[in-house]
Amino acid sequence: MAIVIRLDRVLADRKMQLTQLASRIGITLANLSNLKTGKVRAIRFTTLDAICRELGCQPGDILEYEPSIGEEEWDNDAD
Numbered sequence: 001m002a003i004v005i006r007l008d009r010v011l012a013d014r015k016m017q018l019t020q021l022a023s024r025i026g027i028t029l030a031n032l033s034n035l036k037t038g039k040v041r042a043i044r045f046t047t048l049d050a051i052c053r054e055l056g057c058q059p060g061d062i063l064e065y066e067p068s069i070g071e072e073e074w075d076n077d078a079d
Contacts, residue, residue: 004064007036010055025050 011018018036022029027047034040035047048059055061 002065002067004066005035005038005040005062006064007032007051007062010057010061011036014055016055021051021054024054 011021018032019029022032025047027050031040035043048062051057051062052059
């Protein structure tokens with residue numbers, strides 16, 4: 001998938017542990033760990049809102065779009 005989770009980078013910038021964030025936003029450590037490692041296929045807006053509120057960041061700080069090589073070629077062919 002072309003969406004990459006950058007939660008680990010934002011946590012490191014804020015000098016916060018994953019366990020601290022999980023406790024502060026009321027989500028299980030296992031679910032937050034799955035999000036951090038990119039093992040999830042979806043995220044609720046309420047969860048994203050809580051993460052951004054607690055970390056003082058924007059959704060774009062956590063989520064990035066990186067097209068794969070095949071997607072880049074397909075996008076260029078559409079022009």
